[in-house]
Amino acid sequence: MTAPAAPADAPGFSLGRLVDFAKAHFNGPQARRTVARTATLAPGAEVTVLDLSELKGPVTVEGTDRADIEVRLDAALAGVDTADLDAQEKSIRVDLTASGPTAQLRLAQDGRGRRPRFEVRIQVPKRLKVRLGDSRMSAEVRGVAGLDLDDYAGDLRVEDLTGPVTGRYESGRAEFGQGAVLQLKTEGGRVRLERPASVTLESERTGIDIIDAAGPITIKEDYARMDIRGTGGPVRITGDGGTIALRQVAHALVIDATRLTVDAEIDSPVPTTISVKDDDVDVSLPRTGGVQLDVTVTEGDLRLPDGMSAVVAGPKQTIATPVAGGGPLVKLTLERGTMRVRGRSGT
Template sequence: MVVFVLLGVGVYQVTAPAAPADAPGFSLGRLMDMAKAQFHGPQARRTVARTATLVPGAEVAVLDLTGVPGPVVVEGTDRPDILVRLDATLGGLDAEDLDKQEKALTIALESAGPEARVRFGHDVRGRRLRLELRIDVPRRLKVRLGDTRMSAEVRGVAGLDLKDYAGDLRVEGLTGPVTGRYESGRAEFGDGTVLQLKTESGRVRLERPASVTLDSERTGIDIIDAAGPITIKEDYARMDIRGTGGPVRITGDGGTIALRQLAHALAIDATRLTVDAEIDTPVPVTIAVKDDDVDVTLPRTGGVNLEVAVTDGDLRVPDGLTPTVAGTKQSVTTAVNGGGPLVKLTLERGTMRVRGRSGT
């Protein structure tokens, strides 16, 4: 392996364009240093800091951070300008190598029309650049992230747009919606988030969101104590919803959903979706599922009007209820605890379990 590295470096030295006059000449010692760097990593390191500022005009509404090659923390502030602080760790053969990398490392802010952007310049000679960014922005601006894999924290700005974003994400304190497309990673959204997002894989967790609208494929979704409506179009998603503050609507194909502390209207229309729902308060519920199992627990107090129908499957109901059988269809229609909102459950090909709070 050493021989191949030396041969490769030697061929490069022979065939490469002429170097500047002040560049180091060819030597066997330098060849050995370069070979050692390939096996053992950089022999020298240096931390470099850069800053840039820009006062955005009134027409600027978005700070575009697509393509940023490292972790970023964005904070909305009352200051009138955008401030970017960059901390980078350089690695190279020696101090001379680091000097060249440091000279090439630049950062700038520029604006055009309604957008401001961060521009980078660097030459890391094929090595991975390790950097972190902290950005203060006026609260009135939205932020855009994407086209790269990184981690990000965004707080206190006017909204967030994700452009094919992949990476871990933490968002809180936004005054506008989160929109766009999230590809992978773990995303966490704090109080009051308005989410209007398309997701592909990864995991999304929301605590006390204002509203949720998701188009999700192969995504893990946790929603805790939503303050408003939840609408999810899903494809093999894994959903866990605990506590509701508005109506819940689920459509799609495949996956699982667990609902706890359901206190608002629920509508599910899906195929191959495993459903486990506990109704906390008598509310209208409509569940229509094909080719899977459905488990529904009725409210502990209060009444509902119950309509259940299972075709080509198995129906299990609490003691005291006797299904009517007609061919391959089993059904129950009854008033539970004096009646109330309609709970309508329909299943084709699967097992339906309807439980009282005693677990029967």
């Protein structure tokens, strides 16, 4: 009774519409419609970033040879009747603007009725970088000049970037295709990389899968769960808590951590340094080629292959010996936990 007058073109009050709204509340929408909106923008040479940080809902971004940005929005509307859908459709806008180095996309609705479900497809000049924000959503990004994540939360698929992935990823499942360069902070969720060019992560409580990396891997972790299969450059892991499984290690390996469970299979003779406190370490030596083995366990249990024995001095057990004629140094240090060294036969 005290509300302002409705717009002249809005449906008026009636008892029938009041009943329809009540039915929609209890039984769900009675009418549905899909509508499309498009927008284009020719960005100047000064524009380097497309900002999508305010989007909510699925978005697909593809880099192309075109000179302009093209946006297509598909909106699924649900309401009590045709008049309700007409009002919702009229309120939807696609705003694509540019200011300085940034082009920005906003999807606007005046808030009347229930919020539509949006799905957005965007084609952009491949020279542009894309920014995704903290709105929970799902996104596919491919063929652009880089990706910046501003506390991004949601599922993500990334392929064929020519620049790095930077920023902060919070939750969901993220997959990165061949050639990805990551310089990323993560908190929660799961990150999977196949044949990345290089990986630099600062990760907290994140599941990390890296397959056949082509370059270096550096991870500073806090209770992360890591699985690395195949290396194309040096690997360095530091932090506290969590687990790591390494397979087919063929490049220099350094692990310096506390409360990190380590299971490492060294595929080729490479310099290896593993230093862990308050957890267990399992290391398999290369099946071919020699190494210089140097192991120290303090206040823990040391298990060695047949034919090897440790020197015991108080709480400390040590062994320093060439294996298969010697080679790169494999230095293993453990305080409080169980160290198991597996020989060339896997025992």
